[in-house]
Amino acid sequence: MINANTESNPSYNIVAVIPAYNEERFIASVVLLSRQYASSVVVVDDGSTDHTAYLAEEAGAHVITIPHGGKAAALSAGFAYAQTLTPSAVVTLDGxxxxxxxxxPLIAAPVLDGTADVVVGSRFLNRQSHIPSWRQVGQHALTYATNVVSGVELTDSQSGFRAFSNHALANLRLRSDNLSVESEMQFEIRTHDLKVSEVGISVQYLDKMKRNPVRHGMQVLDTILGIISRRHPLLVFALPGVLLACIGLTTEWIVLRTIDARHVLLMGHAIYGAFLMLTGLVLTITGVILYSLESLVSRIRQEFGTNPIQATAPVGEAPIQGGAPL
Ligand SMILES: Nc1nc2c(ncn2[C@@H]2O[C@H](COP(=O)(O)OP(=O)(O)OP(=O)(O)O)[C@@H](O)[C@H]2O)c(=O)[nH]1
Ligand SMILES: [Mg+2]
Known part of the structure; x- marks a missing residue:
């Protein structure tokens, strides 16, 4: 395996990007340790109300401050800046x-040797650490849902410890406004046919869980559903629409047959059938319109070759405010 340790192998330019929101307890030690293994450490702070930015900068990180926008926005800003440093690999880790x-070095190696565009540090591969069982249940459930819907098989879809090649960064497009960014990446991996691999990592939980796990899970599932309806509108809208319209039509046919045969109007069935036909029609038209829009946007993107990360957070433009470089 490639020796990616930048101390012993300075030819690799590994940039570590750390999204951090109110992480004053740990950020300085994370930055100091990361500097031993990365050429540059970038901390992206979006509206922390504690001393995260100050402590990160004191520890030697380049601090980017942006208006509060969530982890995906923080990562996009960090990636945009990291790309200006002509990295060999960009590694993200939690603060x-x-x-x-x-x-x-372990996470970066598959990117450095060209075998992967995205490397995911998996907590469940060669299990090395104790993870509270109630956390595991949620993590496995979200991984299962993300795997099934995205079509990319990972053992840990929610891990924030990842490495990216320049090719991956040029293609990744992160839009989620909550902590579903990791699931979103899995769809992007599929869309852009990026090479993905996993390596086993160890984790430690020094803090209690910061958010309600049920709410967090629902947010991720909501994002997954949002993504699938955006990417497959015919499947999500038009197909159920056609089915509903068919059921409605059949119901109306039965109503007409009953009038013919028994001279009785099944009023309830008639209203029900009309409602199903109308709903089906609306869903089908919605699916077709969304599909056309999605195709149009993809063609525009292909034609103009937009770099979405730069479009999301243009390098050197507001809202990024640079701190002290390393
Ligand atoms: N810049 C920025 N970073 C964020 C935001 N939300 C989370 N983060 C960072 O993203 C990393 C992961 O977030 P966590 O809240 O620890 O998420 P988690 O690890 O899934 O949750 P826990 O298991 O409770 O630790 C941490 O470094 C956070 O500080 C945000 O809104 N902005
Ligand atoms: Mg965490």
Missing amino acids: DAQHDPSDI
Whole structure:
């Protein structure tokens, strides 16, 4: 395996990007440790109300401050900046000391040797650490849902410890406004046919869970559904629409047959059938319109070759405010 440790192998330019929101307890130690394994460490802070930005900068990170926009926006801004440093690989890790920075070379290696565009640090591959069972249940459920819907098989779809090639960064497009960004990446991996691999990592949980796990799970599922309806509108809208319209038509046919045969009007059935036909029609038209729009947008994107990450957070433009470089 490639020696990606930047201390012993300075030819690799590994940039570590750490999204951090109110992480003053751990951010300085995470930055200091990460600097041992990465050439540059970038911390993206979006509206922390504590001393995260100050401590990160004191520890030697380049701090980017953006208006509060969530983890996806923070990562997009971090990636845009990282790309200006002509990296060999960009590694993301959490600012709450959950990840071990000494795993950075391990995560970066498949990108550096060209075997992967995206590497996911999996907590469940060669299991190395104790994870509370109630966390595992949620993580497995979200991984299962993301795998099934995205068509990309991972053992840990929610891990924030990842490595990216320049090719991946040029294609990834992150839009989710909550912590579903990892699931969103899995769809992007599929869309852009990126090479993905996983390596086993160890994790530690020093803090109690920061958010309601049920709410978090629902947010991720909501994002998954949103993505699938955006990408497959014919499947999500038009197909059920056609089915509903067919059921409605059949119901109306039965109503007409009953009038013919028994001279009785089944009023309830008639209203029900009309309602189903109308709903089916609306869903079908919605699906077709969304499909046309999606195709149009893809063609525009192909034609003009937009780099979505730069479009999301243009390098050197507001809202990024640079801190001290390393
Ligand atoms: N910049 C920025 N970073 C964020 C935001 N939300 C989360 N993060 C960071 O993303 C990383 C992962 O977030 P966590 O809240 O730890 O998510 P998690 O690891 O899934 O949840 P826990 O298991 O409770 O730790 C941490 O470094 C956070 O500080 C945000 O809105 N903005
Ligand atoms: Mg965490």
